[in-house]
Amino acid sequence: MKIGFLLLLLSCQLVTGQTRIEQAMIRQGLVDVQKIDPTILVDLKYSTADNFIGKDVYGDLTHAYLQPMAAQRLAQAGRYLRRQKPGLRLLVYDAARPQTAQWNLWNALHLPEKQRRKYVADPRIGSIHSYGCAVDLTLATADGKPLDMGTPFDFFGDLAYPEKEASLLKTGKLTRPQVENRRLLRSVMQQAGFSPIKTEWWHFNALSREKAKRQYKRVE
Numbered sequence: 001m002k003i004g005f006l007l008l009l010l011s012c013q014l015v016t017g018q019t020r021i022e023q024a025m026i027r028q029g030l031v032d033v034q035k036i037d038p039t040i041l042v043d044l045k046y047s048t049a050d051n052f053i054g055k056d057v058y059g060d061l062t063h064a065y066l067q068p069m070a071a072q073r074l075a076q077a078g079r080y081l082r083r084q085k086p087g088l089r090l091l092v093y094d095a096a097r098p099q100t101a102q103w104n105l106w107n108a109l110h111l112p113e114k115q116r117r118k119y120v121a122d123p124r125i126g127s128i129h130s131y132g133c134a135v136d137l138t139l140a141t142a143d144g145k146p147l148d149m150g151t152p153f154d155f156f157g158d159l160a161y162p163e164k165e166a167s168l169l170k171t172g173k174l175t176r177p178q179v180e181n182r183r184l185l186r187s188v189m190q191q192a193g194f195s196p197i198k199t200e201w202w203h204f205n206a207l208s209r210e211k212a213k214r215q216y217k218r219v220e
Contacts, residue, residue, distance in 0.1 A: 019059070019060045019061055021058070021059070021061045021098060022061060022063060022065065024098075024219065024220070025065040025096055025132070025219055026065075028132075028216075028217055028219060029067065029068065029216075030065040030066060030067055030068075030096055030132045030219070031065060031066065031067075031068050031071050032063045032064070032065055033063075033064045033065070033066055033071045033074055033075075033092065033095065034063065034064070036068075036071045036072060036074070036075050037071075037074070037075035037078050039078055039082070039089055039090075040064075040074065040075070040078055040089065040090050040091075040092060041089050041090065041091040041092065041140055041144050042062070042063065042064045042091070042092045043091060043092070043093060043144070044058060044061065044062060044063075044064060044092070044093065044094060044095075045093045045094060045136075045153055045154070046058045046094060046097070046101060046105075047059070047060075047061050047062055051153075051154055052108070052109070052154040052156070053104070053105065053108040057101045057104050057105065058098075058101060064092045064094075064095035064096075064135075065095055065096040065132060066095050066096055066132050066133070066135060066206070067096075067131070067132040067133055067206070067216060069133075069206060070132060070133050070134075070135065070206035070207075073192045073193045073194060073206055074090065074092075074135060074192065074194075076191075076192040076193075077090060077188045077189050077191065077192035077194065078090050078188075080187075080188040080191050080192060081139070081184075081188045084184070084188070085184070087141060087142055088139050088140065088141065088142070088147070089139070089140050089141070089142055089144075090137055090138075090139065090140075090188075091137055091138050091139065091140035091144065091146055092135060092136070092137045093136040093137055093138065093153050093202060094129065094135070094136040095129070095132070095134075095135050095136075096129060096130070096131075096132040096219055097127060097129035097130050097219070098130065098219050098220060099123060099130050099218055099219065099220050100220070102120075102121065102123045102127050102129070102130055103123045105120050106120050106121075106122065106123050118156075118199050119156050119199065119200075121209075125209070126209060126212075126213060126218060128205050128206075128207065128208075128209050128212050130218045130219055131207075131209075131212035131213065131215075131216045131217075131218055131219070132216060132219060133205060133206045133207045133212040133216065134203065134204065134205045134206065135194075135203075135204055135206075136153065136200075136202045136203050136204075137185070137202060137204070138153065138185065138202055139181055139184065139185050147181045148175075148177065148178050148181060149178055149181055149182055149185075149201055149202070150168075150174045150175070150178035150179070150182070150201075151201070153202050159173060159174065160199065160200055160201055160202075161198060161199050161200075161201075162182065162186065162196055162197075162198060162200075162201050163198045165179050165182065182201045185201070186201075189204045193206065194206055195208075
């Protein structure tokens with residue numbers, strides 16, 4: 001009986017092409033952002049070893065999921081971008097994040113808790129990513145080449161801080177094209193209803209943590 005049940009689960013996955021994590025997200029009402037807007041590019045960094053942990057956190061998850069409201073806003077940001085720069089696209093690095101993955105990221109960052117919270121949300125409080133209401137992304141050419149933003153994704157330090165860009169530009173630690181690329185990303189995301197944060201040029205929230213908690217369940 002157990003073997004039959006496992007075969008049934010496997011056959012469902014093969015038919016749908018969806019992983020267990022994806023199925024859990026869909027059951028909670030999240031949507032694949034590329035089904036909302038196929039022009040959005042996706043390269044989930046936590047499904048690769050190209051991240052600050054240096055290992056795959058998400059396994060076979062390769063699609064970016066968000067709450068429908070956030071996905072629609074992201075599509076709107078993509079439209080704003082194409083109107084200004086027809087050759088550019090949004091490239092998503094991270095979207096909805098399971099709570100188990102949030103714990104992995106939290107535990108992998110070996111800093112005092114006060115410093116750690118600058119870069120990774122405390123899982124006990126809850127990440128906005130885990131409610132499907134936050135996205136990490138950059139700008140890229142239509143063929144997927146990321147623009148120069150001055151630092152890589154997941155860079156921990158002053159060079160990634162939007163609030164310090166003016167002084168970093170003045171001292172030559174960031175170039176004008178790098179800052180202009182960041183400002184363009186912020187502009188289209190804010191026009192679409194997202195909010196940036198102070199310490200990461202790539203991170204944007206569709207809702208505050210408090211509103212996300214009231215409106216949605218956390219992806220476990």
